[in-house]
Amino acid sequence: MARPLTADIDLDALRHNYRLARDQAPHSRSVAVIKADAYGHGALRCARALEDLAPAFAVACLEEAETLREGGITAPIVLLEGIFEAAELERVEALGLWMAVHADWQLEALLAYRPARPIPVWVKVDSGMHRLGFPPERAEAVWERLAAAPAYACDLHLMSHFATADARGSGYFERQLGLLEALAERLGAPSCLANSPATLAWPASHGAWNRPGVMLYGSDPLEAANAASRRLAPVMTLRSAIIAVRELAEGEPVGYGGRWRAPRPSRIGVVACGYGDGYDRHALDGTPVLVAGRRTAIAGKVSMDMLTVDLTDMPEADIGSEVVLWGRAANGEVLSVDEVARHCDTISYTLLTGVLPRVPRRYHGASGTDPH
Structure with missing residues (x-):
């Protein structure tokens, strides 16, 4: 697989x-x-x-x-x-x-x-x-x-x-x-x-x-959205899945340097995506992601091939659950690349142009579907 x-x-x-x-x-x-x-x-x-x-x-x-x-x-x-x-x-x-x-x-x-x-x-x-x-x-x-x-x-x-x-x-x-x-x-x-x-x-x-x-x-270039910019539709969805789940006691650290520590008994999901794919390593704890179409947040530093998210309030999420780093989830919920960029202290341009070649592009719509 x-x-x-x-x-x-x-x-x-x-x-x-x-x-x-x-x-x-x-x-x-x-x-x-x-x-x-x-x-x-x-x-x-x-x-x-x-x-x-x-x-x-x-x-x-x-x-x-x-x-x-x-x-x-x-x-x-x-x-x-x-x-x-x-x-x-x-x-x-x-x-x-x-x-x-x-x-x-x-x-x-x-x-x-x-x-x-x-x-x-x-x-x-x-x-x-x-x-x-x-x-x-x-x-x-x-x-x-x-x-x-x-x-x-x-x-x-x-x-x-x-x-x-x-x-x-x-x-x-x-x-x-x-x-x-x-x-x-x-x-x-x-x-x-x-x-x-x-x-x-x-x-x-x-x-x-x-x-x-x-x-x-699909990125809004305005500091304050207007009626036209609110109609922009996301073109890229950076999509992955939960590949492991960890149960942590209160106070346990996650990731390099232990930056995030569980504030309560917590459930952590490991996502197949990291800075080696172009996801920004500077993403802060609390950077939003969508898991199974619901908002949650990054917990811990982004690694080269993986990042970790807080699943404590999402008992339905498990291995294989869809994760959207930005874009549109399967249920239609949208996470703007602009919002993610703000949590990384950068702009959407750097996130979009930074997705590396090892991430397969899959095209849908006007020119047909092509997995390559």
Whole structure:
């Protein structure tokens, strides 16, 4: 019998979340962001599930785009960080990719290159995130140079990234948006500005394109949920089972270092899942899990291959009982990956992208069921 830990991927939920993103911005086109192996969900399978809905996909680098092209994905693919060396431009052209340009050396490489067919370019402006992008005061000059080049003039977009779109009332988002709106108006430029939180909560930021990412996978990117984000459906369910049960006297410790001690006569379940599978070792005692569709909590430090949960108030739970670390249980109860992340002092992105390859992905829904 195989180890019971799996990552079940609900492709119908993925499609639901994409439609939700699209419906928040009916006058924009929504590029589906599937970088980092679709946030740990499997980029090729997710792209196939969305290819009849999404007009384009976005990835971080050329290697991720090549995987999609080799898998038969023909839709436009945006390289969100552009190229990492000038020699990559030949592959960009051959694969029919779109690309961001955020640095002078990329700009010079583009202008020196002579493609046989135009390459759509998204000019990235640093409006306040201070990672990648041209300073706003230089953006017009960059835009004008590309607009004067026949290979790039036909499909230019303005692009930026928001630092605080998940929060209300910081004022910084409005500052970034105001700068970008003024720049886009001066240039007459179509824009791609809205990430997941801006897609859900800031209609004023919706441009020619939006870039929903983590929301596609059912994680709420907002500090305070709104009516739209509450409709997100979990795509990944990290599912395992109880493999052993221990009866402990009051005061007995559990796990490395004995961090958790039984406050009363206790019943402890051992679950086949640990940090060697990608579950966060920093999970605190009290981190929620679902056992047979009911909420209980982690008791003791997470080990490499196992973790332990408190079954004292769950006499019906036994060896073989379903355990959901995040996602949807068989009875329909949902444990949000966002809630688990808060108990681990991290964010959903790290949990979802951290599920390691030894955890089998099982796909259900839009593209059929596949245990591999």
